[in-house]
Every structure is written in C-alpha cells, then in structure tokens.
Amino acid sequence: HRDMFGLLNEPELLDSLDQKDYASKRGRYYLFWNCMKISGRPMLIALMAGNAAYQTEDSDTNSLIKEVTNRLARTFAPMKVPAPAEVIVTRWKRDPFARGTYSYMGPKARPGDYDTMALPLGNLHFAGEATCGTHPATVHGAYLSGLRAASEIVEQMIGPIHVPTPLVPVTPKAETVPNTPTSSIGNKNRSESTARLPSRENRQTQNEDYEASIIGAILSEIGERPIKPGRSGVNPFLLYQKDHWFLCKAQCDAARKEQLGSGGLKPSKEQVRIALGQMWHNADSETKRPYLEQSNRARELADVLRAEYEKNVAVWDGEAARIRREYTAQHPLLPGEGEVFAGKTAIEHGHGRRHRNISSYAEDSDAE
Numbered sequence: 001h002r003d004m005f006g007l008l009n010e011p012e013l014l015d016s017l018d019q020k021d022y023a024s025k026r027g028r029y030y031l032f033w034n035c036m037k038i039s040g041r042p043m044l045i046a047l048m049a050g051n052a053a054y055q056t057e058d059s060d061t062n063s064l065i066k067e068v069t070n071r072l073a074r075t076f077a078p079m080k081v082p083a084p085a086e087v088i089v090t091r092w093k094r095d096p097f098a099r100g101t102y103s104y105m106g107p108k109a110r111p112g113d114y115d116t117m118a119l120p121l122g123n124l125h126f127a128g129e130a131t132c133g134t135h136p137a138t139v140h141g142a143y144l145s146g147l148r149a150a151s152e153i154v155e156q157m158i159g160p161i162h163v164p165t166p167l168v169p170v171t172p173k174a175e176t177v178p179n180t181p182t183s184s185i186g187n188k189n190r191s192e193s194t195a196r197l198p199s200r201e202n203r204q205t206q207n208e209d210y211e212a213s214i215i216g217a218i219l220s221e222i223g224e225r226p227i228k229p230g231r232s233g234v235n236p237f238l239l240y241q242k243d244h245w246f247l248c249k250a251q252c253d254a255a256r257k258e259q260l261g262s263g264g265l266k267p268s269k270e271q272v273r274i275a276l277g278q279m280w281h282n283a284d285s286e287t288k289r290p291y292l293e294q295s296n297r298a299r300e301l302a303d304v305l306r307a308e309y310e311k312n313v314a315v316w317d318g319e320a321a322r323i324r325r326e327y328t329a330q331h332p333l334l335p336g337e338g339e340v341f342a343g344k345t346a347i348e349h350g351h352g353r354r355h356r357n358i359s360s361y362a363e364d365s366d367a368e
C-alpha cells in the first residue's frame with residue numbers, strides 16, 4: 001500500500017469505516033523498525049499500541065513470536081521468514097519502575113492537563129515528557145521539560161535570570177593579567193582577582209569569546225557562507241519509473257491473476273521494480289527520449305549551480321580570511337590571554353549547513 005495516512009492497522013473487514021471492525025487488530029505490531037543500521041545486527045523492533053499493548057502484558061512470549069512471525073511472513077510472501085534467533089518482549093506496565101511507557105491524551109483529557117502536571121508542589125518540581133504539553137510522549141519533550149524545571153528551580157533560588165543582549169559581546173574585553181601572586185591578594189579582592197587569573201578555563205572562555213567575536217564580524221559583514229547545492233544526478237529510469245509505476249503494477253497484477261486466479265498474492269514492490277526495469281530496457285528510443293532529456297536538463301542546471309556556488313564560495317572564503325586578519329590586527333590578544341586560532345572555524349567551513357533537497361525521490365542519490 002502507498003497510503004500515507006491510516007488507523008494503525010487495516011480493519012478486519014476490508015475498507016470498513018466502522019470503529020469496531022478495527023478493534024481486534026488495532027495497534028498490534030502496527031510499526032516495525034529496522035535496526036540493522038544502528039545495531040549492526042539483523043534486528044527488528046515491533047511496536048504495540050492501545051489495547052494491544054495491554055494484551056501483550058498478559059500474553060506469553062511464544063504466542064507473540066508466532067503471531068509476529070506470521071505477520072512478517074504475510075508481508076514478505078512468497079519469501080520465507082525464519083523464526084527469530086532471539087526475542088525480547090518489553091512489558092512496561094509490569095515494570096515497577098516504569099508502570100507504563102509514556103503519556104497519552106485520554107478521552108476525557110482537558111486542554112490544560114499537561115500544564116497541571118507541570119505545576120510544582122512547594123519546592124518539589126516535576127519534569128518528564130508528561131509535563132510538556134507542546135511535545136508530550138517524546139524525548140525532546142522530556143528534554144525541554146528538564147530545562148523548564150531547572151529554570152524554575154534556579155529562579156526560585158536566585159530570582160529571574162538576566163539574559164544579556166547580544167549574548168556574545170562584539171568586542172572582547174582586553175583585561176590585564178595581574179602579576180600579583182594569589183596568596184598576597186586580600187580577602188576583599190580575592191573573587192574579583194581570581195576571575196581575572198588566566199586559568200585554563202578562563203583562557204578557554206576568552207578564546208571562545210574571541211572566536212565568537214571574529215565570527216560575528218564576518219557574518220555581519222558578508223553574511224552566511226554560500227550553501228553547497230544538492231547532488232545533481234537525476235536518473236532517467238527513476239523518472240520513467242515514477243510515471244509508469246501504477247501501469248506496470250496493474251499489468252503485474254493482471255498477469256498474476258491469470259496465472260494463479262484471483263486468490264493469488266499481489267506482486268511485491270521488488271517484483272514491480274524488476275518488471276519496470278525490463279520495460280525500460282525494452283522501451284524504444286522515442287519513449288526514452290523525454291526522460292533522457294529531462295535528466296540532461298537537470299544535470300546541466302546542476303552544473304550551472306555548482307559553478308556559481310564555487311565562484312561565490314571562493315569570494316566568501318577570501319573575504320572571511322580578510323575580515324579575520326583585519327579583526328585580529330585591530331583587536332590583538334594580550335599576553336596570557338591565549339592564542340589566536342590560526343585555522344578556520346566550522347562556520348567558515350560551511351559545516352552544518354546543507355542544501356535542503358526538495359526535488360522528488362527520482363533523484364539518483366548515487367550520482368554526483
């Protein structure tokens with residue numbers, strides 16, 4: 001299915017819109033994650049939601065393995081799906097330290113419920129995904145709630161925190177380093193003088209401030225480094241595939257029906273793809289022409305964009321180096337304040353800024 005929207009699982013009766021027809025399957029292995037890339041092992045995670053999750057708490061592991069293996073066998077038929085080598089079933093509700101997975105909005109939930117969960121009781125503050133009304137049930141919601149709770153506690157202890165604007169001062173402070181040994185500093189001045197000592201941390205902070213000032217000077221004069229254009233390859237076959245997928249699938253369907261009768265299984269995506277490859281291979285040059293032309297046009301446009309980018313980035317790099325030189329000459333670091341960084345920072349390398357790929361999936365990611 002190519003649906004991008006649905007109800008966790010299909011209903012018992014095909015295409016039924018009656019809620020009760022969804023009840024028995026809803027939430028059962030509704031999503032599989034392929035964890036091969038992150039774990040390096042052939043590993044799948046299957047998720048259960050709603051009533052299915054409650055039922056899992058009381059189901060024995062063997063019946064769950066059987067059910068999930070059957071499910072995968074149906075999905076990948078006619079390929080054979082072997083029994084898993086190892087299985088871990090989580091039962092979060094039974095876990096005395098968890099008692100469940102994460103919060104959800106019950107049928108009687110009210111709009112302010114998450115905010116109510118976030119209210120402190122005297123000195124006791126609450127964090128966790130269930131206290132974050134804007135991003136509940138997520139890791140980022142839990143993280144944000146931690147920041148919120150921490151700021152509430154700090155504010156309760158020391159009052160509102162003043163955030164300076166701009167956060168990073170444009171000109172670094174040229175502080176002199178006193179030669180006086182620490183032991184001879186009187187108690188009254190100790191904290192002030194200690195703050196000025198060129199300790200390792202102080203030096204690092206000074207260096208970071210100094211770098212930030214240089215970056216600030218560069219960005220305010222010439223703006224951000226140009227963004228590298230995305231990969232250019234547009235594969236003509238993928239363009240053809242996009243236009244002919246449904247036609248080819250219908251043909252494969254019809255061929256299978258003729259061969260196996262109406263009870264036959266639908267062709268898999270891979271089978272349709274193979275048939276499409278054959279169609280493309282056999283297509284005459286007139287059929288292929290628009291796709292080859294479109295591919296060539298995309299490649300030409302990408303070449304133009306690439307050349308433009310290379311020109312602009314060379315100008316930007318030259319200007320950034322000039323501003324860095326001028327800045328360090330105008331604001332030299334005093335002895336003991338650390339060293340001027342000789343290379344380029346991540347921003348000057350354009351790191352972290354990627355061209356957002358907005359073209360269709362027909363782009364060939366292997367082609368450069």
Ligand SMILES: Cc1cc2nc3c(=O)[nH]c(=O)nc-3n(C[C@H](O)[C@H](O)[C@H](O)COP(=O)(O)OP(=O)(O)OC[C@H]3O[C@@H](n4cnc5c(N)ncnc54)[C@H](O)[C@@H]3O)c2cc1C
Nearest residue numbers: 047096097098101102127128129130136137138139140142
């Ligand atoms: C299967 C699954 C998939 C998920 N997928 C995603 C996802 O793709 N993206 C996403 O953003 N989020 C996902 N989440 C949700 C996300 O994991 C949670 O929202 C998030 O971890 C909640 O963090 P938390 O700090 O609020 O609570 P938790 O991570 O639950 O931490 C609470 C901690 O408190 C401990 N604890 C409980 N009671 C006590 C006690 N009495 N004494 C001491 N310790 C106690 C618990 O053991 C636990 O370690 C998923 C969750 C699950 C279960």
